[in-house]
Amino acid sequence: MNNFDFHRPATVQDACVLMRQTSDPRLIAGGMSLLPAMKLGFSAPSDLIDLSGIEGLSDIERDDRALHVGAMTTHRVVSRSAVVRAALPALADLAEGIGDRQVRARGTMGGSLANNDPAACYPAAALALGASIVTDRREIAADDFFQGIYQTALASDEIITRVSFPIPQAARYMKFHQPASHYALVGVFVARFNHGVRVAVTGGGNGVFRCAALEQALSSNWSPDICQTLAIDTAQLSSDLHASTRYRAHLIGVLAARAVAASA
Amino acid sequence: MNTSPPEIEHGRFGSGQSVRRIEDPALVTGQGRFVDDCTEPGCTSLVLLRSPMAHARIVSIDASTARALPGVLAIVTGQDLIDAGVGTFPGPAPHFKRPDGEPVSAPPRRAIASDCVRFVGEAVAAVVAETPEVARAARDALLVDFEELPAVSGLDAALAPDAPLVWPGAPGNIAARSSYGDPAEVSRIFARAPHTVAIDVVNQRLAPSPMEPRAVLASFDATSERLTMRLSNQMPSNTRNALAQILGLPKERIRVVVGDVGGGFGMKTNAYPEEVVAAWASMRLGRPVKWVADRTEEFLAAVHGRSLRSRAEVALDATGRVLALRIDTLADIGAHVTPSSLAIPLLIGPWVSTSVYDIAPVDISISAVMTHIAPLGAYRGAGRPESIYIIERLMDAAARRLAMDPAEIRRRNLIAPAQMPYRNAMGQTYDSGRFESLLDQALARSDRQGFDRRLEQSRRAGRLRGRGVTTFLEWTGANVFEERVTVKVSADGFIEIFTATQAMGQGIATSYAQLAVDIFDVPIDRVRIIQGDTDRGEGFGSGGSRSLFTAGSAVREASRQTIEVARGHAADALEVAAGDLQYRGGRFEVAGTDLGMGLFEVAARQPESNLFLESRTKVDGPSWPNGCHVCEVEIDPLTGVVVIDRYHSVNDVGRVINPMIVVGQLDGGAVQGIGQALCEQVVYDGSGQLLTASFLDYAMPRAGIVRRFDTQLDQTTPCLTNPLGVKGVGELGTIGATPVVVSAVLDALERAGLGHRVDALQMPLTSEKIWLALQGELPALPSGATR
C-alpha cells in the first residue's frame, strides 16, 4: 500500500483537528475493513488517524432506557460483557457472530457503523433498535444515519464516540453466512418495543433497511409463523454470485421467524 | 484401526506403526523453510503486471514513469524476453489430434505475453526493484495500451457458430479430441437395451488453493555461471528441465532447491512463467530475485482443476447390469494448450471411466475446448475424480430408474476378485482389488440398518436425511515406475537417504524413514531423508500418488543392498564369512559369540568414513487403490443447508506403512472432495472476468465441515506390482468424497419427493440450489434418451 502519516491522538478533539488539517485522512479503529481496502489499493489515504489512543471510548454502561457502548469497543468485548448480556443479549450474540475470533478481537462497533458495509451485522442492530449514534458534535438517529452502501450521515471529519441502544422487550439477530466470506448473506434483527416492532435487514446488497412488511406483521402478532407467510419485497435486494434476490427474500422470512422464536 | 489417537509404541518405529512424523518438530516450532522464509544478500523483488482483459492485443507499453522510480532495476516485457532468446513453454504431446485429424496446435506460451493476452491475469510485463513496495509502485505506473478483442467464456459461447477464436490452430475452439471404444457397437447395444439412462454431469472448475502461495527465489552466480532456483514445487527435476529448455541453458547450469512446500495438490507440478522471469532477471542483474504470489494471483494465474461437462449414458439390462457406457465430454481447458491440460481430461481421466465395474463396451470421447480463461492443470486426482464422479452419478441415476438400491446396483456390476488381473475397457490392467468386500464392510460399519430410524428422527426434527454410497478406484503412479535413491551411512551415526520425490505435507519423509528402520533396525532419529535438490539427483518428483510405492520400494531395496555391502566389509574386517554374520539392532554379529561390528563402525573404517550406495528400483506398474465411502447428510429444507452427519469409508491402499499418515491423507483429501461437492467453484463472467478471485468469494471448507470420519484401512489386498505391496493414497479420499456427498444429497431430495429429477442437479450443491430444487425448480434432464 501507499505510505502515509500515522497519528495517534489522545483526545477526540485532537482527532478532529487532524481530520481537518491533513489532506486525505482516514480514521482507523480496528482496521478490519480499512486495512484490507488499503492492501488491495481501494483506499490510499495520506494520513491515518488512530482512535485507539483516546481514553473513554470503550466504556459500556446502561441506564433504565438504554445501553450505551463506546465506539471503540471491540466485538469481542461486547460479546463477553456482563452488562451487555444482561441488558441486550441479542447484541452480545450478534457481536459473537461477526467474522471470526481474530476479527472480533480488533473490529469495533464504531468502525463497523461508520463503514456501513452492506453485509455488516451492526447496522442491522442499530437500525432495528432505533439506536442513537453519538458523535463528537451531535446525536444521529439510526433512521437517519444509514444512507446507502458505505454511505452514512457522518461528515467527513465527524467521529462516532458512542452508540446508545434503547433496550427492547425482546430482540434477536439471525444471520445466514455467505459461505466464502462469512459476512451476512442476509441478517435479520428483530426488536419488540412497547410502541411496536422494528425489523432491520442487512446483506440484501443495497445497504441495511427496515422491512415494513415484517414490522407490521410482527407488531400485531409477535410470532415466528407469521414471518414465513409474508412476501418480502425484493426491490431492496440485489443478487450476486452467492444468492439471488428470491433466495435472499426467502431467507429473510426464515431468519425473522427464527429470530422471533429465539428472542430474549 | 480406528480414528482415535494412535498409540505410539515407543521403540517400534518400523513400517506399520503410526510413528510421529519427523517433519513435524520444525513445523510446529515455526522453523519451517518455505521459499518466502528465505532470502539472500542483495535480494531484489519481482512483481508482475497482469492483463485486466480476457483477450487483447498489446499495442504498446510505456515504462518511462516506472523506470524512473528510484529503486527500479528492470522493466521486462514479452518482447525483451524474445529478443534475449527466451523460448516458449513445452507444448502438448503431438499424439493428441484435432477433430480434423491434424496434430494439436497450441498458441505459443511465453513467460510474458508479447503480442496478445488470452486470459485475465496473463502476465503482460514485469518489474524488478529493490523492494516489493517499489516494484509494486512501478508496476502501477506502467501504461499499457491494449486493443481489446472479443473474448469467449463458457463452453456454449466457445462452441457457438462464429464464436471468436482463441487460437486459429483450434478451429471452432476445439484444440484436440480423443475417442475411445466402439461407437457403432455401443449404439447397437443402446438400441437393444431394456433400459438406458442419460444425464448431464458437470465437474466444475476448481482452484487448488494450497495455503502457501507459489514463490520463487532465483539466484544467479556469475562465477560458476549457475542458476539456483528455490521453488515451492512438487517436481524439481522436471521443472528444472523445463526451465532449462525455455531459458536455453544446459540443464547442469540450473539447480532447483525445494525446502518446505505449503501444499501442492498438483498445482505445483509444472513450471510457471514467474519462475522463468525471475531466473532471467537474476541472470541479467546478477542479483537474487524473489517473487511471491499473492492469493489473487493464485486465483488468476495458477492452474485450475477439473472443468468438464459431460453427457453420460449407460445401457442396462433388467437386472441392473451395465451393458454399455457412452460419455461425451467437453473440457474447458482455458486459453492455453499445455501437456497436462490435454493429458488429464483426454487421456488419464478416461483410463478409469469404468472404475470398479465390469463394463466392456464403451464409447468415450473428450473434446478440449479453448476459452479465454486461465489454463487447466493438475489438481488432486487430476482426471480420475472427474471420471469417477461421472460413473457414480450414472450408477445412482440408474438405480433410481430401476428402483434399485444404489448399493445393490453397484454390487451387481463390481469386478470380482477372480477376474484379477483385470484389463478394463480402456486397456488398463488392475492388479488386485476386492471391491465387494469393501462394499460389505462399509455398509456394515455405517449401520445401514439404522438409516430408517435416523431418517425418522431427522424428519421429526424438521430435517431431510439422505445417504450416499460410492465404490471406486483410482490409477496412481504417473506411469513413471523407476526411482533412484542414494544411501550414505556415516561414521557419525547417521543414515542419510536421498530421493527425488518431493515432500509437500504428505508425510513421505517419515514413511521412508520407517522403511529404512525396517532394514537398518536403528532408532528413527538416526535416519535423515533428503529431498528437494536437483544437484543430489534427478527423478520425476511427486504427483499421481506415486511417491511411496515407487521411491519407498527403492528405499527398501537400497537399504537392503547397503546392509549387504556393509556385511561384506564387516566380514572382511572380522575375518569371517559374510554368511556367518547376522544383522540386528545396528550390529553385525556372529551368532553365539561376542564377535561383531556396528554398522557405523563399518562406515568409519571406509576410506571416506562412510558407506555410499546408489540404487535404482523399478516397480512393475501402477497401483490401483480403491474404496467404498458411505455418507449421510441432513438438509434443512427451509434454507437448503447441508450438514454431513456420518461419513464412513473402507479403503484398500494395500499395505500401510504409517496408518496415521494414511488416514490423514484420506480424511484431508475427503474434505477437499466435499468442498467440490458443496461449495467450491471458479466462476468467470461472460467476458472472461474472474468473479472468484479471493477467499471472500471462493468458498473453502472450514473447521467443522465434518465432525468425525470413520476411516478404515483394509490391508488384505496388497499391491502385486511393487515389493512393498503399497497402493498410493494421496488422492483417494478426494476422489471418493465428491460423489458420495452428492449421492447423499440427491438421495435426501429424492426422498423429499423430487424423484429422479434430482439427477439433473450439478455441483456445487449450494444451499440455494437445494432450496430451489425443493421448490420444484431444477434443471431439465436430457430429453428422450432415458427409458
Add this chain to the structure above:
Amino acid sequence: MPRVSININGRTVEREVEARQLLVDFLRSDLGLTGTHVGCDTSQCGACTVRVDGVAVKSCTMLAVQADGRAIATIEGMTGPDGSLHPLQQAFMDCHGLQCGYCTPGMIMSSACLLEEEPAPDDATIEQALQGNLCRCTGYVNIVEAVRVAAATMRER
C-alpha cells in the same frame, strides 16, 4: 519514520518502521521470525495469526505501528528456551494435526488464545474458534482433536 517499541515473545525490541508496514511483515522481515505466514490478501486464512496482549489477531491486518507498546506472542515463543514444546505443539504432532505445516503456526496461536479462555472446550467450541484459520491439507478433524488433547494436558498441569 515512526519508532515502535514492541515486546516480542518476552523481549522488547525497538525499531523504526514505515507507517504502512504490516505487523506480519515486521515480524518476518525485520525480526526474522518467519514462523508466522501469509496465505491470502483478504484477511481470511489466518496463517498470520499471532497473539497481541494475549489475544489472537491476524497480523496481516494490523500495522506494526499499531503494535507499539504491546506484547506480541508468535509461534517461536511457544517453544521453551530449553527447546521444550508447549502442549499444543506436542498435541499437534501426536494427533497428526499438521501436514504441510503452513497453517499450523496460526492454528496453534489461535488455539492457545482459546485455551486460555476456555480450558475445557468441546468440539463445537473449538471448531467455532478456528473459523478464522483455513487448512487445505488436514480436513480439520485432527486439528480439533489436537486442541482437545492439549486442553486436557494443560488442565492436568
